[in-house]
Every structure is written in structure tokens, then in C-alpha cells.
Amino acid sequence: MSQNRFQALVLREEDKKTNASIEELTMDALPAEDTLVKVDYSTLNYKDALAVTGKGKIVRTWPMVPGIDFSGTVVESSNPKYQPGTQVVLTGWSVGEKYWGGYSQYQRVNSDWLVPLPEGLSTREAMMIGTAGFTAMLCVNALENANITPQSGPVLVTGAAGGVGSVAVAILKKRGYSVTALTGDIEKHAYVSQLGATAFADGPQWQEVPRALEGQRWAAAIDTVGSKVLARVLAEMDYGGVVAACGLAGGADLTTSVMPFILRSVKLIGVDSVMLPTKDRLHAWQRIVHDLPMEVLRGITAATVSLNDVKNAAEDMLGGKLKGRVLVDVNAA
Template sequence: MFKGILINKDEQGYHAALQDIDDGVLPEGDVSVNVLYSTLNYKDGLAITGKAPVVRAFPMIPGIDLVGIVEQSNSKQFHVGDVVIQNGFGVGENHCGGLAQKARLKSEWLIPLPAAFTPKQSMIIGTAGYTAMLCVTALEKNGVLPDQGEILVTGANGGVGSFAISILAKLGYTVVASTGRMEEASYLKTLGASDIIHRDTLSNPGKPLAKERWAGVIDSVGSHTLVNACASTKYGGTVTACGLAQGMDFPASVAPFILRGITLAGIDSVMRPIADRKEAWQRLGEILKSDDFDNIAQEINLEQVIEAAGNLLNGQVRGRIVVNVQAN
């Protein structure tokens, strides 16, 4: 038996609880892991609260991220004692995830913990930081350079937004952060934002084309925010889309694409090939330093997860939540 968050759905409805879990609940996999840390992402919040049909099978242990020590392996890639990272691949949705003290996973989903990071630091980064790095890489590959102008980061106080600001600033970009919590302006400027705008300037229906401002955009919000970001992106610029905090809809015009030649790049972190993952984590190791983690995360234990999931969906969380699954 081990402790973890377990989600069930029955005639009484949908419910998540911290409980003792039998090893038999864990699905098939060739690597068993003693989990050290997990995280709370937006998708985890949806899964735990039941506010969206994220979970595909029951019972389910949520948690799309984890880092832990291999305790049993039938894989030639990983051996007992190795420290490994798991991000995505449907874990926490249709395969039991990281918000528990044990996990059983497929070896092809795992990568070794990068030498640049401690286990806790790797989960402060988690899917959020790894996704932010994928977005920055997409901007770079599409030729968006620091001297071309401002980069807009929406959902700036969230995990993706926080890491996107930090990474971009360290690479020499001028970053404008969009947030609904202007009281967090000092936090965002500490990360490297040069200017802060209120999310209301982007979140309502706008014109098909607006004044050109952004050389590039990292958007984790979707809906009208993404539409307006596209409408105000400079000729030839690139907008990366990786989230849907405002909504899944995209009520847009083709005008920015056919009149200004902008690129809308979709960023998927869940099924990303291992080679791309390793590249992203390597670059994170080169860019981020130990003091970059000081203000970006808070640590909680498993007993605090369910309450924190609700706070996350209500926009009451700044930066990242890392979960010490072994803590009392």
C-alpha cells in the first residue's frame, strides 16, 4: 500500500480523495518508480475537480508530471537507482500518474533526470517549464530574434507564463506580460518582464487586424486572447499556442495570416517525441540557474493537493506548485 490521490466515478458521482492505494491499481509498465515529487498543472486541476472530462479511465491517480527513483525495471534503458522524469503521454489521464508515492510506467515515456537539476527543481519546471521552452524554440526556429521587437506572454502569472518570461529574458528578448493580477507586477518584473498589461486589453472581442506590436507571442489562454494576439502581431511574426485557460474556441479572421503572413504554431507537450523532450530539457539546463527557482514555486504535500487544485483553477496560484509526495 502507498499514499496517493485517487479519482473515482460511481453512482454517487465524481470524487477525488487522498487514500491508501493498493499496488494492484497501478497499470502495466516495464519500470516501477518510487516517486519523489510531482506537480499541479492546469490539467491536473481539471482532473481532480472534475470540471472537465480529462480523466479517461477510473480509478485514476492524477499527475501528469513526476520525478522518482527506479525501484524495478524490465527495460535495458533504465536500471534500479536511476532517477527519471515523466511528462505527459497521457499519464494522469488514462494511465495512473505522479500524485502518489508509487508509479508504474512505460520506459519509452521516461528520460533521465538532467544533471543540471535536482529532483525538486525538475518538477518546479515540470510540464509548464518544458512547454515554455518548446514555445521559445518554436519562435527561434521561425526566425523571431531578440532585436525584432516585443514578445507577448499571456497568462503570465501561471507556470508556462512564468517560465516563458524567465527564459525569454535570459535570451535577450523584450517581454511584455499579460495578466489579470496586476498586483503581481513586481513578481513578473523580477522574472524579466519589461512591461505589464492587463488581460482585459486582450480578452474581449476585437478587430480582425489591430496595430502591429508583437514580434512573437507565447499564449496559454486561447479564445479571444489568442485571436487578439494574432491580430496585433507584426508582419512575419510567430504566435505559439499551448493552452486554453480562457477557452478552446478561436473566433478569428484569416486577415493576420494572409495580409501579414504570421504563423500560428501549435505546441503540444503531451505526445512530443523523446528527442524533442531531451533537447528542451538540455536547453533548460543551459539557460536556468539555481536562483531562478527561488520565487517561482511553492511546495505542498499530498494532503494539500485537492484544495490547491481548486485554487489553481480559480486563478489564485502564482507560478508553480511542486508536490512532495513523500512528505507528511
């Protein structure tokens, strides 16, 4: 393939349905942004899976190259901060939703969305972490900023076998916390135990709407699920407990009451990784390098797929068949 032609996974809307296919593009097809990046890796996140399969209203403009994150090397830029050869990471900023994203061998983006590759990471390792790991670090930051320490008590991680949950368990373990995991599948317990979970909270009660207040069980929680699960998490928090909420894998609804907040002084903190200011991104990436051991990261990365494999992997993710992180090698055959 010539230097001016490359492959990308492109989503097109046909008869109100999403069609995903590998297309050969030219540089002229890329968006008119200020920085061209040769992409090395992207990842498959839950939001990506919804976009690629068309099972969620993720894509806002058509056609779309999905992939909400990527790592690679700058080819050219009008921003003097990013000279050719600079290795970079991109997460968030509505890339893969509103703007073309990482499932492409080349991409042109706004340089304000980039951060330099953190020292000590390769582009592959950066995407083994990806948006999911980055979000997990932000959740841990939120708990620590709210004065939750290992001495505060057990921390619950919901969706603990998923991308965000897996990394959250590993980081919390490294930081000295006692981690209880909610996986929804007993077959995933061994995997999550290896990451650092010491107890599991799975049971039929998580499918039910809880009472306004349940027995106090958790000093803090990181929730990736939403809906009934988050409602029960809130109802089971200790007095003064803190919940960092970052996902909606179980639904965007939340049937709860003010009781946990006004009778137990529970704090619910929303965590967003999409529009986070650059200075906070840099801080989180530096913390990840320190707080997420590479040997653990390799265990979290369950699979590496090519662009051709993304659609099948997306279906498996939505079907709950995957655990951990899925790396996308955009240059693999």
C-alpha cells in the same frame, strides 16, 4: 507503512461526479507496465486542477491517479536502459488522464515515457520545472526555430503569472528578449517584473472580441490562454510575426479571421508537450538546464504541497489565486 503499501490520490467517478481521496494501495494495484518508480515529486498543472476538481473532462478512464508529471527513482524495470537507482523524469504521454500518474508514492509506467534526469538537476528541481516549464521551453524553441531573435522586437507572454507563462518570461529574459506580459491581474505585476517582464499589456480590451486586424504591437507571442486573448494576439501581430500557442486557460474557442495570416504573414504554431518524441524531449531538457537559472526557478515555485493539500490548491489555481509553480511532495506528511 510497509514497503508494499503506499499512498496515492485516487479519483473515482460517483454519480457522474469526481471524488478525490487519499487511498492506501498495494503494488498489485498499479498498472501492468514495465518500470516501477518510487516517486519523489509531482506538480500541480492547470490540467491537473481540472481533473482533481472534476471541472474539466480530463480523465478518460476510472479510477485514475492524476498528476501529469513526476520525478523519482527506478526500483525495477525490464528495460536495460533503466537500472534500479536511475533517476528519471516523466511528462506527458496522457499520464494522469488515460494512464495513472504522479500523485502516488510509487507508480508503474511504460519505460518509453521516461527520460533520464538531466545532469545538473535534482528530482525536486526537475519538478519545479515540470510540464509547465518544459512546455515553456518548447514555446521558446518554436519562436527561435521560426527565426525570432531579440532584435525582432517585443515578445508578448499571455497568462504570464501562471506556470508556463512564468517560466517563459524567465527564459526569454535570459535569452535577451524584451518581454511584455499579460497577467489579467495588476497585483501580479511585481512578481512577473522580477522574472524579467519590462512592460504589461493588461486592459479591458482583452475581454472583447477584436477586429480582424488591430494595430501592430508584437514581433512574437507565447499564448497560454486561447479564446478571445489569442484572437487579439493574432490581430496585433507585426508583419511576419510568430505566435506559439500551448494553452486554453481562457477557453478552447478561437474567433478570428484569415486576415492576420494572409495580410500580415502571421504564423500560428501549435506546441504540444504530451506526445513529443523522446529525442526532442531530451533536447528541451538540456536547454532548460542552461537557460533557466536556478535562483529564478526558486522564485517561480510559489508553494510545495502534500497529497492532502492538492484538492485545495487545485481550487485555488482554477480561481486564479495562485501564481507560478506548485510542487507536490508525494511523501510529505
